[in-house]
Amino acid sequence: MKIVVTVKQVPDPNSNLTLEADNTISREKEVVLDPGDECGVEEGLQLKEAHGGEVILVSMGPERAKDAIRKGLSMGADRGVLISDASLAGADALLTARVLAAAIKQEEPDLVICATESYDGSTGMVPPMLAELLGFPQLTFAKKVEVDGSTVKVHRQTADGYQIVEASTPVLITVTAAIAEPRYASLKGIMAARSKEIKQVAASELGVEKGQPAETIEGVVEAEARKAGEVIEDDGSAVEKIVQVLAAAKVL
Amino acid sequence: MPSILVYAELSEGKVASTSLELMTKARELGDVYAVALGAGAKTAASTLGKHGAKVVHVSEDSAFDDYVAEPATDALASLYEKEKPDLILFGFAPDSREVAGRLAARLGAGLISNALDVVAKDGGFVAQVPYFGGAKVASMKANGKPAIVLIRPKSFEASAKGGPAEVKQLDVKIGEGSKRAHIAERVVEASEKVKLEEARIVISGGRGMGGPQNFPLLEELANALGGAVGASRAVVDAGWVPYSMQVGQTGKFKAKKNG
Numbered sequence: 001m002k003i004v005v006t007v008k009q010v011p012d013p014n015s016n017l018t019l020e021a022d023n024t025i026s027r028e029k030e031v032v033l034d035p036g037d038e039c040g041v042e043e044g045l046q047l048k049e050a051h052g053g054e055v056i057l058v059s060m061g062p063e064r065a066k067d068a069i070r071k072g073l074s075m076g077a078d079r080g081v082l083i084s085d086a087s088l089a090g091a092d093a094l095l096t097a098r099v100l101a102a103a104i105k106q107e108e109p110d111l112v113i114c115a116t117e118s119y120d121g122s123t124g125m126v127p128p129m130l131a132e133l134l135g136f137p138q139l140t141f142a143k144k145v146e147v148d149g150s151t152v153k154v155h156r157q158t159a160d161g162y163q164i165v166e167a168s169t170p171v172l173i174t175v176t177a178a179i180a181e182p183r184y185a186s187l188k189g190i191m192a193a194r195s196k197e198i199k200q201v202a203a204s205e206l207g208v209e210k211g212q213p214a215e216t217i218e219g220v221v222e223a224e225a226r227k228a229g230e231v232i233e234d235d236g237s238a239v240e241k242i243v244q245v246l247a248a249a250k251v252l
Numbered sequence: 253m254p255s256i257l258v259y260a261e262l263s264e265g266k267v268a269s270t271s272l273e274l275m276t277k278a279r280e281l282g283d284v285y286a287v288a289l290g291a292g293a294k295t296a297a298s299t300l301g302k303h304g305a306k307v308v309h310v311s312e313d314s315a316f317d318d319y320v321a322e323p324a325t326d327a328l329a330s331l332y333e334k335e336k337p338d339l340i341l342f343g344f345a346p347d348s349r350e351v352a353g354r355l356a357a358r359l360g361a362g363l364i365s366n367a368l369d370v371v372a373k374d375g376g377f378v379a380q381v382p383y384f385g386g387a388k389v390a391s392m393k394a395n396g397k398p399a400i401v402l403i404r405p406k407s408f409e410a411s412a413k414g415g416p417a418e419v420k421q422l423d424v425k426i427g428e429g430s431k432r433a434h435i436a437e438r439v440v441e442a443s444e445k446v447k448l449e450e451a452r453i454v455i456s457g458g459r460g461m462g463g464p465q466n467f468p469l470l471e472e473l474a475n476a477l478g479g480a481v482g483a484s485r486a487v488v489d490a491g492w493v494p495y496s497m498q499v500g501q502t503g504k505f506k507a508k509k510n511g
């Protein structure tokens with residue numbers, strides 16, 4: 001089975017974000033492989049271990065996004081593809097999906113795995129757009145994936161439980177973080193990743209034209225401030241204090 | 253007057269509360285029509301009329317309930333060609349998200365996701381979108397034709413204002429090629445005692461709870477107070493509790509007036 005996992009490099013969720021002059025999020029900061037995509041890589045590896053095949057990581061981003069791919073390779077993925085092009089900076093979700101679709105088509109995968117939404121942009125729109133552009137059905141919000149021959153079945157998380165949704169390959173899957181605990185890269189894995197291939201592709205080679213973005217940012221303002229919570233230490237009177245707080249909030 | 257199309261998500265034959273909230277906004281922006289797909293669409297049309305839709309396009313084809321996203325995308329793409337709305341509004345809810353993404357790609361229009369509000373400006377639309385995990389808010393001008401905007405739940409208050417809508421049968425044939433992601437089974441895991449969206453009191457837990465084993469403590473407290481338990485994105489992502497319990501960013505949103 002040929003499995004493509006899309007991987008995005010994002011600012012470290014544990015660091016503070018800053019804005020560039022054009023109101024895009026600065027990428028000069030610490031960057032990491034999106035934690036959601038780490039789960040995608042893990043699921044891809046588990047499916048490969050169970051059914052054989054190959055796991056290919058595809059990313060669109062600046063040159064340094066190679067580090068995110070390398071991280072996935074050290075977990076055990078086979079090779080990577082990076083679409084890197086200065087003209088793609090500030091791409092919107094549709095352009096991102098077009099670029100990824102063009103690169104993924106060349107791989108003719110059976111399965112494409114994405115995270116449900118990224119940690120920075122969080123539009124959650126790249127996967128359904130990608131499925132549409134690839135002409136694949138989409139199995140989404142998966143907390144469990146089962147493959148039986150050419151049938152792929154997922155447990156799709158819903159508000160009150162889950163649905164069992166199935167389709168035939170090729171399909172696109174979005175996974176939730178409940179799918180699998182990402183493995184740590186072993187020292188051996190890290191060493192092996194150094195010699196694994198990361199193919200670099202220019203947007204022009206894919207024939208994707210950069211059109212007008214879906215949105216133009218006109219301004220950014222501070223959100224209404226949220227009041228900080230109060231921490232009540234338990235010195236023996238905590239219960240009483242909490243009851244007071246709840247009573248003041250008319251909860252009791 | 254701009255024309256606004258609202259995608260009314262149905263859940264068990266009823267219009268989802270998020271979709272009714274969108275109607276309040278749509279009425280402010282222009283002439284409103286809605287589309288309702290699947291079992292219950294005709295009944296839904298009268299609810300949508302009461303919330304301000306002049307016309308509701310309906311189809312009760314079972315494909316809309318049995319297959320994910322693709323049949324609804326076909327229906328909306330065909331409706332778009334006929335009606336050419338200026339703005340299409342979706343709720344930022346799982347089923348709507350998938351349809352919106354596919355539709356935007358098919359129409360080559362792009363979209364604005366995760367918005368808190370949308371206003372008319374200079375003959376177009378500008379959406380307010382949370383930035384930096386909600387610490388800031390960006391104003392984004394929609395460049396797409398049509399403009400497609402996804403709005404987070406609880407951004408507006410639903411209110412009935414309108415009469416009966418004209419119901420139009422949607423003339424669209426869902427081909428076999430769109431019947432692919434098949435919903436074979438629906439499993440209900442937990443019957444929430446008090447629905448999170450409707451709870452007056454939410455007891456929310458995050459990483460500080462130490463682990464999933466401690467969430468029953470919050471259940472007890474919530475039961476005692478007649479509330480519901482919520483959870484932060486971090487612990488939901490960590491798989492401690494199901495997604496249905498998420499509050500805050502991209503989860504369930506508490507309207508300011510609940511208290």
Ligand SMILES: Cc1cc2nc3c(=O)[nH]c(=O)nc-3n(C[C@H](O)[C@H](O)[C@H](O)COP(=O)(O)OP(=O)(O)OC[C@H]3O[C@@H](n4cnc5c(N)ncnc54)[C@H](O)[C@@H]3O)c2cc1C
Nearest residue numbers: 006060091092093115117118121122123124125126364365
């Ligand atoms: C706060 C904020 C708001 C934004 N709002 C909008 C908007 O309303 N409309 C819009 O069109 N754009 C928007 N953007 C831009 C958008 O985030 C970028 O286009 C981004 O490249 C892709 O979208 P995403 O991060 O939201 O991806 P999502 O759709 O949330 O990502 C889901 C998954 O898709 C895959 N994926 C996404 N991007 C890549 C990539 N570059 N390489 C490999 N895999 C990838 C990953 O598996 C990822 O986990 C916004 C950006 C920010 C920072």
